Amino acid sequence: SLCPSIYYRPINPNDLYRLEQIHRDIFPIKYKSEFFRSVVNGVDIVSWAAVDRSRPDDHSDELIGFVTAKFVLAKDSEIDDLIHYYDSSKGEETLTYILTLGVVETYRNRGIAMSLISEVIKYASGLSLCRGVYLHVIAHNNPAIHLYQRLMFRCVRRLPGFYLIKQQHFDAFLFVYFINDS
Ligand code: ACO
Incomplete structure (x- = not known):
């Protein structure tokens, strides 16, 4: 709409259909229905939705953006070597891994992804x-790379052939935002 009124809230089971639809529309990778069920039920996953309350009633709570993330043990992660460990934490340090981030096309370039990552x-x-x-x-997703750099994420790795899309390999960048004194 002309004057959007963006709100952020947790994702809930009512978001299932729209969440799947947007993922299908904007990602080249196919996600399993089990993934979407875990997201909307909050099983081992945290997520945020962006909605535009200025839309007509039946759309005012509909997803226009989302971010999904899960927790992993730092010592089991692929960036284990970048973490400083303290004896007092007994190896229980965690990392938050962002699984998916997306904003529907008509709502881009308004800072919504930035707010979701924040x-x-x-x-x-x-x-x-x-x-x-x-x-x-x-590696070729410039808008996303630009966004992570703006948010002070650090690019720590280039992973050759990390993604396989339609039988073609593509490199990935690994970005990290360190917190709590790592
Ligand atoms: N008004 C105008 N522009 C703004 C405002 C504002 N109020 N606030 C921020 N911006 C600018 C940002 O500064 C940035 O550009 P700039 O540095 O040149 O100024 C630009 O808008 C983009 O930032 P956002 O608006 O926060 O990003 P957006 O909401 O457009 O979403 C995203 C970016 C998620 C990458 C989107 O393009 C998208 O959904 N793409 C397809 C899916 C995708 O690629 N997802 C990420 C894959 S990586 C992963 O999932 C882990």
């Missing part, structure tokens, strides 16, 4: 054992 960082920063937020991004 929610993840804010949440992760409140977890005393969480040492960082990290993610993979396909």
Whole structure:
């Protein structure tokens, strides 16, 4: 609409259909229905939705953007070597791994993705054992790379052939935002 009124809220089971639809529309990778069920039910996954309350009633709570993330043990992660470990934490340090981030096309370039990622960082920063937020991004996705750089994520790795899409391999960048003194 002309004057959007963007709100952020947790994702819930009513979002299932729209969440799947947007993922299908904007990602080249296919996600299993089990993934979407875990997201909407909050099983081992945290997520935020963006909605535009200025839309007509039946759309005012409909997803226009989302971010999904899960927690992993730092010592079991692929960036284990980048984390400083303290004896007092007994190896229980965690990382927040961003699985998917998306904003529907008509709502892009308004800072919505930036706000969604900020929610993840804010949440992760409140977890005393969480040492960082990290993610993979396909090497040619300039808007996303630009966004992570703007948010002070650090590109720590290039992973050759990380993604397989329609039988073609693509490199990924691994970005990390360190928190809680890593
Ligand atoms: N007004 C105008 N522009 C703004 C405002 C504002 N109020 N606030 C921020 N911006 C600018 C940002 O600064 C940035 O550009 P700039 O640095 O040149 O100024 C630009 O808008 C983009 O930032 P956002 O608006 O926060 O990003 P957006 O909401 O458009 O979403 C995204 C970016 C998620 C990459 C989107 O393009 C998308 O959904 N793409 C397809 C899916 C995708 O690629 N997802 C990421 C894959 S990686 C992963 O999932 C882990």
